[in-house]
Every structure is written in C-alpha cells, then in structure tokens.
Amino acid sequence: MNGATNVLMAGFGGQGMLLAGKLLAQAAMNEGLAVSWLPSYGPEMRGGTANVIVCLSPHDIGSPIVDHPLALLAMNRPSLDKFAPRVAPGGLIVVNKTLIEVDAERIDCTVIEVPSRELASAAGTDRAANIVMLGAYVGATGVLPEPAVEQAIASELKGKKQQWIPANLAAFAAGLALGREAAATPVSAASSDNNGSSES
Amino acid sequence: MTKVLMKGNEALSEAAIRAGCVHFFGYPITPQTEVPEYLVKRLPEVGGVFVQAESEIASIHMVYGAAGMGIKCLTSSSSPGISLMAEGISYIAACELPCVIINIMRAGPGLGGILPAQSDYFQATKGHGHGDYQLIVLAPSSVQEAVDHMLLAFELAERWRNPVMICADGMIGQMMEPVEFPVAGRGEPMAENDWSLGGNEGRERRIVNSLHLSPEDLNDHNIALKAKYDKIAEEEVRHEVYGAGDDAEVLVVAFGTVARIVKSVVDDLADEGLKVKLFRPVTLRPFPYDALRGAAEALPPSGRVLTVEMSMGQMVEDVQLAVLGRRPVEFQGCAGGIVPSPKELARRLRSMVIGAAAEEPIAANSRS
Numbered sequence: 285m286n287g288a289t290n291v292l293m294a295g296f297g298g299q300g301m302l303l304a305g306k307l308l309a310q311a312a313m314n315e316g317l318a319v320s321w322l323p324s325y326g327p328e329m330r331g332g333t334a335n336v337i338v339c340l341s342p343h344d345i346g347s348p349i350v351d352h353p354l355a356l357l358a359m360n361r362p363s364l365d366k367f368a369p370r371v372a373p374g375g376l377i378v379v380n381k382t383l384i385e386v387d388a389e390r391i392d393c394t395v396i397e398v399p400s401r402e403l404a405s406a407a408g409t410d411r412a413a414n415i416v417m418l419g420a421y422v423g424a425t426g427v428l429p430e431p432a433v434e435q436a437i438a439s440e441l442k443g444k445k446q447q448w449i450p451a452n453l454a455a456f457a458a459g460l461a462l463g464r465e466a467a468a469t470p471v472s473a474a475s476s477d478n479n480g481s482s483e484s
Numbered sequence: 485m486t487k488v489l490m491k492g493n494e495a496l497s498e499a500a501i502r503a504g505c506v507h508f509f510g511y512p513i514t515p516q517t518e519v520p521e522y523l524v525k526r527l528p529e530v531g532g533v534f535v536q537a538e539s540e541i542a543s544i545h546m547v548y549g550a551a552g553m554g555i556k557c558l559t560s561s562s563s564p565g566i567s568l569m570a571e572g573i574s575y576i577a578a579c580e581l582p583c584v585i586i587n588i589m590r591a592g593p594g595l596g597g598i599l600p601a602q603s604d605y606f607q608a609t610k611g612h613g614h615g616d617y618q619l620i621v622l623a624p625s626s627v628q629e630a631v632d633h634m635l636l637a638f639e640l641a642e643r644w645r646n647p648v649m650i651c652a653d654g655m656i657g658q659m660m661e662p663v664e665f666p667v668a669g670r671g672e673p674m675a676e677n678d679w680s681l682g683g684n685e686g687r688e689r690r691i692v693n694s695l696h697l698s699p700e701d702l703n704d705h706n707i708a709l710k711a712k713y714d715k716i717a718e719e720e721v722r723h724e725v726y727g728a729g730d731d732a733e734v735l736v737v738a739f740g741t742v743a744r745i746v747k748s749v750v751d752d753l754a755d756e757g758l759k760v761k762l763f764r765p766v767t768l769r770p771f772p773y774d775a776l777r778g779a780a781e782a783l784p785p786s787g788r789v790l791t792v793e794m795s796m797g798q799m800v801e802d803v804q805l806a807v808l809g810r811r812p813v814e815f816q817g818c819a820g821g822i823v824p825s826p827k828e829l830a831r832r833l834r835s836m837v838i839g840a841a842a843e844e845p846i847a848a849n850s851r852s
Contacts, residue, residue: 306660310489313662321489321660325515326599326821346748348659351827 288341289427290350293417294367295359295380297334300414303440304357305336307418311428311436312340320348333363340427355425357417359400364388378420378463382413396420396466403458408451415452419459424467430460487662492627492652493518495663496586497526499634500558504671505584506532507557509546511539511565514598515654516588519560530670540565544572544585551581552692554680556638556673560586562654563604564595567612573647574613578694580709582641582674584634585619585649588657591821599821600654600741605798608651609769616706618713620648620720621768623739627661635666642674644716651768653794655741655823717770724764726750730782732761734836735811737776737803738792739765742824746792749829758837768799776806788836789813792824 291308293301302323309321323336337353339345352372358364359380368388371377377388382401398420400413407416415437422433434453441449490498497519500508508523520536527534537543543559550557561569566587576583587608591601606612608621620640624630630652637648674680681690696702724743727750738746743764750760763779765772780789789811791800800815807813816832818824 306489309660313487313489319489319660319662322655323658325654325658326597344747345661345744346751347745347826348655349745349823349825351825 288339288343288345289355289425290337290339290353291355291357291421291427292335292337292350292353292367292370293357293359294333294335294363295357295414296362299334299359300411301357301359301417302334302336304414304418305338307415307433307436307440308340308422308428309338310439311432312338314436315428315432317342318345320345322348333360333366335363335367355421357421358384358388359414359417360384361386376421376424378417378424380413380417394424394467396424396463398459398462400459403462404455407454407458409448409455412448412452412455415455416459416462419456419461420463420466421459422456423460423463423465425463426467430456487664489660490627490663491518491658491660492624492630492656493588493658494522495627495631496560496634496650496652496657497522499631499665500584500638501526501530501532502665502667502669502671503556503635503638504673505556505558505638506530506670507550507555508533508559509535509537509543509550509557510560511537511543513540513562513565515590515600515657516560516562516586518657519586519588540568541572544569544576547583547585548572548576548579548581551576551583552579552680553682554674554677556582556642558584558586560588562588562590563592563601563607564590566604566607570613572613573619574611574615574617575694576647577611577613577617577619577709578615578705579692580645580679580712581647581692582638582645583647584637584641585647587649587651589651589653591819597821598654600656600823601794601819601821602653602740602742603795603798603819604651605768605793605795608649609771609802617709618646618716619769620644620646620716621651622648623651623766623768624656625740625743625764627656627659628663630656631663631665635671638671640720644712644720645679646712646716651740653741654821720767721770721772721775722766723772723775724762724766725779726762726764728754728759728761731784732759733784733787734760734833735763735779735783735787735789736760736792736833737763737765737789737799739768739799742792742794745824745826746829748826749833752826752830753833753837756834758834760833760837765799771802771806773802773806776803777808777810780807780811783811787811790816790833790836792816792829794818794823 355376381397404412591597
C-alpha cells in the first residue's frame with residue numbers, strides 16, 4: 285500500500301460489518317500499518333444502521349473520522365441511501381445485491397454489486413455474507429495482501445468456531461474473485477445493467 | 485513487544501492491571517461499560533477484586549476505603565456517574581489518598597446523550613466536589629496514549645498521594661487502535677508507606693480522616709495541600725506541539741479527540757501552504773499556562789489563537805488566562821455528541837489564516 289486509505293462499512297446490526305472492519309484492521313495491523321476502527325455506538329445502531337470507519341495508513345492516523353470515505357461497503361438499503369452520497373468522487377461502492385435492489389446512483393464511482401448471501405451459501409455458510417463483501421473490497425482495491433486477511437479471518441474463529449474457517453475462507457475467495465474481476469473491467473455503475481437478477 | 489488491536493476502554497482496563505491495580509469498583513454506563521465488562525473477566529484471572537457497586541456513589545466510597553488501605557484501585561464512569569462521585573472524590577483528595585478515576589465523557593448536561601463530548605472540563609479541572617482540592621487530570625488523544633496515561637496515572641497518584649483522573653471521551657473509549665503495553669504481566673502493588681491503614685500491631689496507630697474541627701488545623705491542612713498542588717503544577721505539567729515552526733499564523737489549542745482531528749487538518753493545510761500549529765494540553769490540570777503563553781507570543785503580531793472543544797467553551801477560559809490578551813483568542817465548539825469534522829475545521833482555519841495575512845502583506849507574498 286502506498287498511501288493512506290479508508291473505508292466505511294455499514295449494515296443492520298448483526299450483519300457483521302463491525303466484524304468485517306475489525307478483520308481488515310487486524311490484517312492491516314499485522315502488516316505493520318497504522319489503523320483506526322471507529323464504530324457507531326449511538327442511537328443509530330439501535331434499530332438502524334451499524335457502521336464502522338476503518339482508516340489504514342503507513343503513518344500515524346490523525347482524524348479517525350472521515351467526511352468523504354474512499355470506499356463504502358453497504359449491506360442494506362438504509363446504509364446505501366445514507367452513505368453513498370458521501371463517498372469521495374472516484375471512490376468505490378460495494379453493494380450487497382442480495383438485499384439492495386436499487387442502484388447506487390453514483391456514476392462518478394466504481395460500483396460493484398455483490399450477491400453476498402448467494403456466494404456465501406455456495407461457500408458453505410450464508411452467515412459469511414460479510415466476509416464475501418470484505419473479499420470483494422480487498423479484491424477490487426488490493427488494499428492488503430490476501431494472505432494477511434485470510435490469517436485474520438482464521439485467527440478470529442477460535443474454539444468451536446474453528447469448523448467455520450474453511451467456509452469463511454471460501455466466502456472470502458469468492459468475494460475476492462468478484463472484486464478483482466470488477467476492478468479489471470473499468471465500468472462504472474454500468475455493471476448493474478448486466479445483472480438482471482434483482483429488480484422484480 | 486507485539487501490538488494488539490483493542491478498544492480504548494479495554495486498553496485502559498488492561499493497562500490498569502499492568503500498573504499493578506487489581507481492585508475495581510464501578511457501575512455500568514455507556515460509553516465506558518467495556519471497562520467493567522473487561523475487568524470482570526480479567527481481574528479474577530490475576531487474583532484481583534471486581535465489585536459492581538449499587539451506584540457510583542458507592543463505587544467511589546469503596547475506592548476511598550481501599551485507597552486508605554494502601555491498595556491501588558480504580559473506578560470508571562461517564563459524565564453523569566462522575567457527577568455522583570463528587571462527594572467521595574473530595575474526601576479522597578482531603579485525605580490525600582492515591583486512586584485513579586476514568587471519565588469517558590459523554591454529552592450533557594443532565595442525562596444528556598451517549599455520544600462523545602468534552603463538556604466535563606470544568607468539572608475535572610476545577611474540583612467538582614466541595615472544598616479546596618485539585619485532581620491531576622490526563623487527557624489521552626489515542627488508544628496508545630490512554631494506555632501510557634493509565635501507567636502514568638498510578639505512578640502520579642502514588643507519588644503525590646492524590647486522585648488522578650483520566651479524562652477521555654466516547655470516541656477514545658469505543659475506538660480500536662493497535663496498542664503496545666510497555667510492561668508485561670501484573671504490576672507491583674503500592675510501595676510500603678507510613679500512612680495507609682491495615683492493623684497497627686507493632687506500630688503507631690494511623691488515622692485517615694477528613695474532619696478537622698480546629699480552624700487552625702484545617703487552615704494548615706489547606707496550606708499544605710496548596711503547597712503540594714503548586715509543586716505538582718511545577719513538576720507534572722505536560723503538553724505537545726504539532727505542525728508548523730515558529731512562523732505559524734494560527735495556533736489551535738485542543739485536547740483529546742479534537743486534538744487528533746486538528747492534527748489531520750494541520751497536515752492538510754500545510755499541503756495548501758497554510759501554516760497552522762497545534763498546542764495540545766496533555767495534562768488538563770496542571771494546565772500548561774506558561775508553555776501556551778510562549779507559543780502564543782511566538783506567533784507574528786497578526787497571529788491568532790483558536791480553541792476548539794466539544795463543548796460550548798470551557799478550556800477556552802484557561803487559554804485566555806494563559807495568553808493574557810497578547811493575541812486574540814477565538815473559540816469553536818460543538819455539543820450534543822457531535823464531533824467536529826476535519827472539513828469544517830479546515831474551513832474555519834483557512835479563513836483565519838487568510839484574514840491574518842491581509843494584515844500582514846509580507847506573509848501573504850511568501851504564500852502566493
């Protein structure tokens with residue numbers, strides 16, 4: 285990684301965005317970067333969106349608060365509605381296509397639509413939808429080497445949860461592949477035109 | 485030493501154990517509840533004592549008792565809970581007992597909200613209980629500094645026989661950052677001393693008591709306390725300066741969370757060629773009056789000072805006392821749990837610097 289970057293991850297409480305952010309922060313820390321993980325803990329997360337801003341940098345991090353995040357992972361519609369307009373121009377928006385049926389409406393950003401639950405189910409557990417989203421973000425940005433994130437995922441699943449490591453790594457790989465492919469195809473927002481699976 | 489990723493609240497708790505404190509008395513309140521949550525698991529592992537008291541009033545008086553026994557002890561709360569502790573803190577300070585109090589500030593007044601604020605500055609630094617007493621108040625601005633401050637807090641508490649408050653806010657408490665603990669394992673208990681209780685077999689009887697009915701005795705006691713506070717002000721004052729050298733046109737004064745946001749803004753403005761410097765009080769009490777006056781006097785004649793706080797203006801009064809009218813002191817504040825954004829601070833500073841430059845054409849030319 286050359287410069288500093290940041291990402292806002294948002295969804296309903298329980299969708300695992302705070303954990304996805306923690307795994308990214310953990311992996312970045314293990315890579316020797318400075319990181320901050322700042323969650324929302326106010327009234328908004330009690331029945332609305334739970335979100336976290338993760339900042340990564342080769343240098344000390346000043347403000348852990350970001351006015352215009354360089355990337356957004358949106359797990360649900362309220363998160364997309366609230367945060368997509370705030371993403372920095374030229375930024376990245378990863379949309380959970382399983383639950384969000386509308387477009388991000390940011391033609392100036394790269395938008396990647398991820399059928400997160402479907403990919404997670406195929407990987408072995410639909411509870412790893414958050415890990416699919418994390419994979420897509422890492423794949424699209426190359427923000428960290430993938431083994432660093434894989435190691436963070438494996439270390440998080442301790443004791444009885446160890447049995448879920450293979451499924452989570454498979455979910456990460458599925459997201460990673462999708463993210464890489466999307467990043468290699470420089471199409472903004474238009475990717476939604478080819479994906480007729482959602483609007484009904 | 486390896487780094488671990490921890491929330492501020494958890495890191496403060498672990499640091500207390502590293503400092504040798506294994507006695508905690510507290511009562512839950514957002515946004516500091518991870519402190520008791522962490523310690524209720526950890527303290528039994530290190531042979532410590534965890535008590536969830538029936539209220540904050542009980543917590544601080546349990547601390548009073550334990551501290552009187554010469555035991556390193558800790559309590560933690562957030563703003564409304566700290567208000568309840570005022571009486572006990574006054575007694576502890578009166579009896580010159582060491583202890584550490586964490587305040588993870590939230591927005592007030594009253595029950596207020598649960599989001600970050602710095603509006604307990606007066607309460608922390610001006611002695612919110614009754615009588616002539618002072619706390620030592622530390623204001624960390626990162627999770628690592630919270631750890632360092634906890635170790636320092638126990639050291640200062642014991643050295644000066646005085647309560648020490650760590651004044652952070654909901655953002656520092658809730659945020660995760662990598663931290664290193666400079667010491668391993670459970671720290672040392674309090675050193676042998678000539679004041680703590682615990683059975684007087686084979687020695688003189690000792691008394692811990694804040695009641696002095698003789699006015700002469702109480703006057704002497706207050707004079708002795710004042711002499712101690714003056715010495716603390718001389719020896720323990722701490723601050724940090726960040727950014728442009730002596731040619732800064734605006735000096736921003738901020739502590740804790742706000743100070744680290746200002747650091748980002750100072751860097752961003754430096755990229756635009758605008759020279760802004762941050763002065764960060766690390767100890768809120770003793771306040772770095774002399775160093776701040778020096779920094780303000782180093783500004784050009786057109787220079788200005790801006791105090792930024794998550795309050796309606798509290799520390800700004802100390803800033804004015806420090807600067808003594810030698811440069812204009814302005815204020816920007818917010819409340820309710822709103823944290824100032826880098827963008828709005830940059831806007832304010834940009835207008836201040838360009839305004840200052842208008843009175844100082846040479847500086848304006850050099851910036852072009």
